[in-house]
Amino acid sequence: MEFHQLVLAQTIEEAYEAVKDRGATILGGATWLRITAKHLDYAVDISDLGLSYIRETGDRIEIGATTTLRSLETDSLLASRYGGLFARTLGHIVGVQLRNLSTIGGSLAGRYGFSDVATLFLALGAQLDIYPSGLMNLEDYMAAADHGPHLIRSVSIPAHPVPAAFQTIRITHSDFPILNAAAAYTNRGWRIAVGARPGRAQLAKSAMQALGTEAKPGADLISRAAWLSAEELGFGKDIRADEEYRKTVCPVLVRRAVEEASR
Secondary structure (H helix, E strand, O other): OOOEEEEEEOOHHHHHHHHHHHEEEEOOOOHHHHHHEEEEEEEEEOOOOOOOOOOEOOOEEEEEOEHHHHHHHHHHHHHHHHOOOOHHHHHHOOOOHHHHOOEEHHHOOOOOOHHHHHHHHHHHOEEEEOOOOOEHHHHHHHHOOOOOEEEEEEEEEEEEOOOOOEEEEOOOOOOEEEEEEEEEEEEOOEEEEEEEEOOOEHHHHOOOHHHHHOOOOOHHHHHHHHHHHHHHOOOOOOOOOOOHHHHHHHHHHHHHHHHOOOO
């Protein structure tokens, strides 16, 4: 990867101005950027902005944008509230070397269809702190066509324990997912997200509505919700699987995720 000009930003305002006025590319871990970009005219490194942290703030756990996926995987605070959820979910992503570089901000800002991170955080009801506009639900961020110039400062999830589970099917352990699904039971009811369709992760709202606020739904209700998730979401074809296969697998992963989260 080549840069014509590289700036190490000292403030988030400086980084934002570079994006807005110069069309700069933000550099965090730059792992996913390497997939597409070979030459960048103007880049801004945000590693000096102090955005690498995981901390409890009121009723939320706040995660800085440059926090690595490996940090999420091994963090004791997250483990104390979510058990092995983050370790199990993130442990599939390529390898430790990549997870030591890849950041939560970049993983969400890219809105990649293959993202395990986006699917999990969508199910958990994550909220983004975006500069300069402020707070935005991840659901709205994933669905929008274009946000214009902006930077993600942090992402937050509930600090109180939320029963949740993640399921995925892959050709190999560390390959990109063919399909993934996550389910979480919050104080407002169930949240079910399905990703790698191969489009961006999306909430299965009909399935969520079917489960309602029942913390431990029965087998028939779970099966109906799983079926609804496959009916309401769109699926496509890529090198890993076709539309029919993904639609067939979807209710299986959703059922397993809800069953695990409701135990």
